[in-house]
Amino acid sequence: MARIALDAMGGDHAPMAPIAGALRALADLDPSHSIQLVGKTDVVRSELDSLLAGEMAHLAAHRDRLHMVEAPDVIDMHDRPSTAIRSKPKSSMIVGLRLQTAGQSDAFVSAGSTGAQMAASTVLFKLHPGLTRPAIGTVLPTARVPVVMIDSGANVDCSPEELVQFARLGSVYAEDVLGRDNPAVALLSIGEEPEKGNAAVKEAHQLLRHADLNFKGNVEGRDILAGGNQQGPVDVVVCDGFVGNVLLKFYESVAPLMFALLKKTGVDLRALERGFREFDYSEYGGAPLLGVKGVSVICHGKSSPRAIQNAIKVALRAVETRMDEHIGRRLGQTAASDA
Amino acid sequence: MARIALDAMGGDHAPMAPIAGALRALADLDPSHSIQLVGKTDVVRSELDSLLAGEMAHLAAHRDRLHMVEAPDVIDMHDRPSTAIRSKPKSSMIVGLRLQTAGQSDAFVSAGSTGAQMAASTVLFKLHPGLTRPAIGTVLPTARVPVVMIDSGANVDCSPEELVQFARLGSVYAEDVLGRDNPAVALLSIGEEPEKGNAAVKEAHQLLRHADLNFKGNVEGRDILAGGNQQGPVDVVVCDGFVGNVLLKFYESVAPLMFALLKKTGVDLRALERGFREFDYSEYGGAPLLGVKGVSVICHGKSSPRAIQNAIKVALRAVETRMDEHIGRRLGQTAASDA
Numbered sequence: 001m002a003r004i005a006l007d008a009m010g011g012d013h014a015p016m017a018p019i020a021g022a023l024r025a026l027a028d029l030d031p032s033h034s035i036q037l038v039g040k041t042d043v044v045r046s047e048l049d050s051l052l053a054g055e056m057a058h059l060a061a062h063r064d065r066l067h068m069v070e071a072p073d074v075i076d077m078h079d080r081p082s083t084a085i086r087s088k089p090k091s092s093m094i095v096g097l098r099l100q101t102a103g104q105s106d107a108f109v110s111a112g113s114t115g116a117q118m119a120a121s122t123v124l125f126k127l128h129p130g131l132t133r134p135a136i137g138t139v140l141p142t143a144r145v146p147v148v149m150i151d152s153g154a155n156v157d158c159s160p161e162e163l164v165q166f167a168r169l170g171s172v173y174a175e176d177v178l179g180r181d182n183p184a185v186a187l188l189s190i191g192e193e194p195e196k197g198n199a200a201v202k203e204a205h206q207l208l209r210h211a212d213l214n215f216k217g218n219v220e221g222r223d224i225l226a227g228g229n230q231q232g233p234v235d236v237v238v239c240d241g242f243v244g245n246v247l248l249k250f251y252e253s254v255a256p257l258m259f260a261l262l263k264k265t266g267v268d269l270r271a272l273e274r275g276f277r278e279f280d281y282s283e284y285g286g287a288p289l290l291g292v293k294g295v296s297v298i299c300h301g302k303s304s305p306r307a308i309q310n311a312i313k314v315a316l317r318a319v320e321t322r323m324d325e326h327i328g329r330r331l332g333q334t335a336a337s338d339a
Numbered sequence: 340m341a342r343i344a345l346d347a348m349g350g351d352h353a354p355m356a357p358i359a360g361a362l363r364a365l366a367d368l369d370p371s372h373s374i375q376l377v378g379k380t381d382v383v384r385s386e387l388d389s390l391l392a393g394e395m396a397h398l399a400a401h402r403d404r405l406h407m408v409e410a411p412d413v414i415d416m417h418d419r420p421s422t423a424i425r426s427k428p429k430s431s432m433i434v435g436l437r438l439q440t441a442g443q444s445d446a447f448v449s450a451g452s453t454g455a456q457m458a459a460s461t462v463l464f465k466l467h468p469g470l471t472r473p474a475i476g477t478v479l480p481t482a483r484v485p486v487v488m489i490d491s492g493a494n495v496d497c498s499p500e501e502l503v504q505f506a507r508l509g510s511v512y513a514e515d516v517l518g519r520d521n522p523a524v525a526l527l528s529i530g531e532e533p534e535k536g537n538a539a540v541k542e543a544h545q546l547l548r549h550a551d552l553n554f555k556g557n558v559e560g561r562d563i564l565a566g567g568n569q570q571g572p573v574d575v576v577v578c579d580g581f582v583g584n585v586l587l588k589f590y591e592s593v594a595p596l597m598f599a600l601l602k603k604t605g606v607d608l609r610a611l612e613r614g615f616r617e618f619d620y621s622e623y624g625g626a627p628l629l630g631v632k633g634v635s636v637i638c639h640g641k642s643s644p645r646a647i648q649n650a651i652k653v654a655l656r657a658v659e660t661r662m663d664e665h666i667g668r669r670l671g672q673t674a675a676s677d678a
Binding site for chain 1: 481482495496528529536537538540559560561562563564565578579580581582584585586587588589590591592593594596597599
């Protein structure tokens with residue numbers, strides 16, 4: 001019985017991708033769930049009509065679980081993220097987030113401005129006590145099972161204590177959304193030895209050894225896509241947001257480049273495309289902003305309908321497992337045991 | 340007329356790979372050049388005999404340009420890099436480097452312990468004035484032409500001034516070894532805007548704008564393999580060694596993983612192997628340790644004969660372009676213009 005608010009105006013392919021993604025999600029989910037399409041109602045309705053008259057006609061039965069919520073404004077890339085709440089209070093993002101603080105919705109999903117969504121979610125939902133920043137965990141496909149890389153939300157110049165906070169957030173995320181039991185947490189560094197790394201990482205290593213977490217030590221760059229190192233598998237990889245952002249954007253660029261170069265070799269491209277799709281983490285859906293008291297799922301700006309569909313699933317899973325409360329409880333326990 | 344000293348005992352595939360690489364290099368280079376094989380002479384000679392009696396018999400004519408230099412000891416992974424000069428003075432690495440300080444050799448190439456080679460080269464050759472650390476620039480294949488990523492030698496916690504030093508070193512390297520005219524230098528960050536990045540990167544951006552370099556601003560993770568961004572092509576990408584190390588090791592792991600997954604799709608693997616080889620930067624040969632007064636080329640531990648052959652070419656190119664003096668001159672000019 002969850003109500004998921006979706007930013008119908010956010011992302012490079014809006015409103016088509018969010019609306020098509022919503023229809024696909026509804027077809028897939030238990031009929032008790034509904035989706036709130038937040039945006040310019042006339043634009044949203046017209047896009048929906050056009051999709052249902054065409055390629056998505058077979059999904060018309062799900063229309064009554066789509067609800068329109070009017071938001072006349074849109075936050076774009078020129079708006080300063082930190083002031084969007086005040087400058088565009090009637091934007092689809094702010095209206096969508098406020099549905100949740102008003103108790104009218106259970107989760108919010110958007111492919112709009114990541115910076116604005118992070119800032120507005122933090123201000124409107126507030127952080128759980130014990131945290132200084134929210135973080136984003138990105139699920140990366142690996143040779144084993146997917147791992148959570150946290151932070152990939154561009155929190156730069158992180159203190160050792162903040163890296164430990166990311167570890168705690170990532171651990172609950174892996175448990176609740178990915179269903180991992182006692183998730184194995186590792187710290188990204190330039191060697192497996194505790195004395196390898198920059199100053200913040202070396203100190204974080206020592207703190208993590210004594211934190212109440214299933215800490216497996218350091219992993220190196222090569223271990224991420226392997227899903228672990230020689231010591232064993234890993235569920236969560238902790239890094240600061242500068243490193244996380246550079247790595248993710250680098251990773252995104254590898255497959256298209258390889259694809260372009262392999263084209264020249266004359267191999268069967270359709271088979272290759274299937275293989276490469278496994279690496280496209282954007283297809284794995286959105287990432288919840290971790291640490292805020294609420295559910296705010298951030299999607300890649302380039303999200304396809306399939307990515308939106310997956311992000312809605314992630315949001316639903318966060319609602320059903322009460323991940324938000326779980327994070328609050330876990331941080332509360334830590335505070336209590338430290339006292 | 341260059342004399343290249345080669346660590347015959349360094350690397351995972353030593354002594355085979357260095358010796359086979361040396362033979363291949365000699366076959367390829369002007370006959371005026373010679374190679375000094377530094378190591379346990381009996382082991383080296385026996386491996387050489389065996390190669391020339393077998394698969395490399397056609398290269399026997401080049402044997403007289405290979406000279407043996409005895410070094411009874413080997414630095415291994417258990418030796419502390421910082422003390423190797425004192426603890427193993429008769430190792431192939433230390434003997435090989437000292438040939439150059441004694442004026443008996445023009446360059447040194449090794450696939451042995453990178454840490455020991457960095458430390459020993461710095462102590463024995465000394466740094467050019469104006470530098471606080473040496474750096475390693477790794478040449479990465481891109482969709483355009485290869486770029487130099489510097490530092491990839493694991494200099495962590497770099498100051499803004501050190502990032503500028505890396506930019507200067509990388510610029511001379513791109514000019515001399517890659518033959519780029521007025522190399523375009525960019526700073527790796529999490530956005531193109533000058534105000535994006537961590538504290539050190541933001542300050543380095545401002546310093547680089549006023550440095551006497553062809554500075555093109557920031558690039559993001561996705562721009563590295565593209566060989567530039569929308570503003571244009573880039574020859575040198577500057578980052579601290581933590582980020583550089585994580586990125587490189589991550590990159591190394593991508594091709595094997597993709598290869599393994601694509602295997603399942605049933606495409607022609609031989610064609611794929613050719614395509615993937617283009618991404619194997621280790622095949623591009625060694626990286627000179629930049630900033631020391633001498634030529635010390637660092638190779639990947641896993642170096643194949645072909646990688647060693649390429650590293651010898653890099654060393655020769657550094658000798659022929661007098662890169663070392665060029666770096667000293669360039670840093671001297673900077674010091675003069677700052678005064």
